[in-house]
Amino acid sequence: MSALTWTTVVPLASLAAWAWLLMGQGFFWRTDVRMPPSPADGAPADWPSVAVVVPARDEADVLPKTLPTLLAQDYPGHARILLVDDGSGDGTGALARELARDAPDGPPLTVLAPGEPEPGWTGKLWAVRCGIEHARSGTSEPEFLLLTDADIAHGPDSLRRLVRGALGQRLDLVSQMARLRVRTGWERLIVPAFVYFFAQLYPFRWVNRPGARTAAAAGGCVLLRTRAAVRAGVPDSIRDAVIDDVALGRAVKRSGGRIWLGLADGVESVRPYAGLSPLWRMVSRSAYAQLRNNPLLLVGTVLGLLLVYAVPPVWACAGSPVAGAAWLVMTLSYVPMLRYYRQPLWPAVLLPVTAALYLAMTVDSAVQHYRGRGAAWKGRTYS
Known part of the structure; x- marks a missing residue:
């Protein structure tokens, strides 16, 4: 690929992906989906068992x-x-x-x-x-x-x-x-x-x-x-x-x-x-099952995560304003979740780091699956 493609098309693709995620993926980033409202007529006459x-x-x-x-x-x-x-x-x-x-x-x-x-x-x-x-x-x-x-x-x-x-x-x-x-x-x-x-x-x-x-x-x-x-x-x-x-x-x-x-x-x-290890196990035990234990889906997921989460910070640090815009959109999309968890907002800029960890957990989940140790939890392993 030419240098022009790397410096323009790839960041544009990442920004386009974020535009679609922000507006076309069910507004997933919003945190206002809470318990349905109670009936207008108040409490039920007979509460069910x-x-x-x-x-x-x-x-x-x-x-x-x-x-x-x-x-x-x-x-x-x-x-x-x-x-x-x-x-x-x-x-x-x-x-x-x-x-x-x-x-x-x-x-x-x-x-x-x-x-x-x-x-x-x-x-x-x-x-x-x-x-x-x-x-x-x-x-x-x-x-x-x-x-x-x-x-x-x-x-x-x-x-x-x-x-x-x-x-x-x-x-x-x-x-x-x-x-x-x-x-x-x-x-x-x-x-x-x-x-x-x-x-x-x-x-x-x-x-x-x-x-x-x-x-x-x-x-x-x-x-x-x-x-x-x-x-x-x-x-x-x-x-x-x-x-x-x-x-x-x-x-x-x-x-x-x-x-x-x-x-x-x-x-x-x-x-x-306590520490990264139990969190790693929590994610990796089912990450590959989420991909139906399909190696093609794994490859597609890896490439997709790289485009969406790795390209913006890497290309932005290399001077791409388009990549910087994608990183900004990514950061802002994470802010509502941090607010829901009552956390400081500055870690939103570190979402690419977190995504890289999740990518590694997913790959490790596939590796453990093919080693016969997939979906292990509390002394049991499921194929």
């Missing part, structure tokens, strides 16, 4: 900060909690029972132990299946299921707001992207970008549009109508999904259900990520 299903594997460190928030829910209807102890070796189940005894006025807690997952199942979905089956086995089937991870802390009105949102908008699935913990330097560099990139892949406005093909959910907090789960055949129909929340959203939407996904207020993850 809810079964809260919490899959938990070796979660004794975080459970004292999260389970009490479920036991303290201000919910007018009938609710119960099913914690599914997925083969924990740290006393997760016993600790859950102890925490429930300390909150006698909270929803009743049942601890289940389903044993090792059957072949073809991921551990989390096997635990979810156990919880849903138990919830539906009683004399009265719950109208809603709240699927929430063991590291998620809920505000006292969280369940009430989720149910009111589902009823008010006639939704079959309401999912909130929990606010992840951001305290250490690595968390500040990696975590807000994780949600930013997720929204770029699955723009919330597209997810929430009934006629759009885009579908997703955030696994930390999913309120699901029981009849919608039955109609979609979940979790059995997605039993081997590594990225189970996206698969869940797709299954419900494809079966005719109405879904909603947005950023959370009052739903937060307390899981700490």
Whole structure:
């Protein structure tokens, strides 16, 4: 390629890509997609019953900060909690029972132990299946299921707001992207970008549009109508999904259900990520699965990320004003997410550095997949 091409066409292509992302990708960079409004006529006359299903594997460190928030829910209807102890070796189940005894006025807690997952199942979905089956086995089937991870802390009105949102908008699935913990330097560099990139892949406005093909959910907090789960055949129909929340959203939407996904207020993850290594594992364990384990998609992703995130700063430092404009657009698009995470705004200029890390994580995810160690999590590896 000629020097003219390198100095003009490539930066122009990058700027064009950013113009399209900014205006044509569902306004993914905006952070105003929040919980649906409550019904205009106020609270429902009869609050539906809810079964809260919490899959938990070796979660004794975080459970004292999260389970009490479920036991303290201000919910007018009938609710119960099913914690599914997925083969924990740290006393997760016993600790859950102890925490429930300390909150006698909270929803009743049942601890289940389903044993090792059957072949073809991921551990989390096997635990979810156990919880849903138990919830539906009683004399009265719950109208809603709240699927929430063991590291998620809920505000006292969280369940009430989720149910009111589902009823008010006639939704079959309401999912909130929990606010992840951001305290250490690595968390500040990696975590807000994780949600930013997720929204770029699955723009919330597209997810929430009934006629759009885009579908997703955030696994930390999913309120699901029981009849919608039955109609979609979940979790059995997605039993081997590594990225189970996206698969869940797709299954419900494809079966005719109405879904909603947005950023959370009052739903937060307390899981700490001390250093780069655990954050790296969080991303790399499923990054290549996101690309369907397809090497051609991996090559396309690498080239695309280089064009969108590497070209602007490199060419701008070489004196290209067009590349500088692309870098400015990129930086400004990241500012709303930093504000949502209550972070200083100056790190927005470092988004290319963060993107380079995510690119390396994605390549490493592919390498681990071909080494037979892909999608490893808490002692289990899924092909």
